[in-house]
Amino acid sequence: MPSARPRTCHCPTPSEGAEMATPLRNLERVSWGEIKDSKGSAEAIPFLLNTVAWGDAATARAALQDLRERICQFGFVVEQATAATVPFLWELAELPQVTCRVQIIQLLRDIAEARQWERTAAAYPKLLNRRENWVGWEREARQAVRAHRGTLQHLLAEPDTELVRVTAELATTLAD
Template identity: 35%
Template sequence: MGTVLKGVSRVRWHELKHAYGSAADVPGVLSRIAWGDAGASEAALSDLALWIGELAVFDATVAAVPFLWDLAVTETVNSRAGVIGLLQTILEHGNPPQPKVQLEAHQAVLSRRATADQLTHDSDPVVRAAAQNLLAGIDSHLSESCCRV
């Protein structure tokens, strides 16, 4: 899969869950985000957002976040601003019955604050704006479970 999604095949996706069940389909969706044209990339991103972030966060969310960060900084990805928006959505959502998963998902986003800062200087103004919003979210993140770390 090249360097963009390097390591995605090493994740045991079939053992992970997202909002609708098995996360075995996540690598294919990540690939469509990475290499699809604008329409395909946006549609795949919309699907992924429903699966791993908009309703709640899951163990598949934790596994996907490092790949989302890689997609956000890869200039050939058509939906980078949307990927950054998904990272912010993940940071804003939780999973109260599974506080450990929530903590891990949030920490996966928070751990790359420097990358978000780097993206605020991107040549694409839409990416810059999304990164500024994410950076503000990171800096003001007050999730009780995350503050206990």
């Protein structure tokens, strides 16, 4: 089983002297080591987000797949770290140099649609009394996706037709 420890990043990084709008500059504001993803500590999430931002196409896709497994397992099971990760996913989706923007939008849509724990708790209310607040994590994650829906208009104006298509699907999900 892969370790949840952060790895040394061998991916491209922004050039020295990059302008103040450097992506992901607020990652350190999140206490990643104090929250959990599906593999344990969420400490690896900043590394994965940076790899998505600066990696080549294959590396970025692999990092996004790992991230997906950590914050939205099976496409519908969110974790404690999901809501904290969502704003960074929106940020990456807006950057033209990010090679997997379509997949990022699909991940955001999956998070917005996640209701696994909520539905289970409706049938088994005892789930609400557990130490892990799965229902709350799910709601927080959906709210985090909705909080950045103003980004949709920008993405719908992109020249990439596949990006526009999945963004329109996300917009429909958020309109429900």
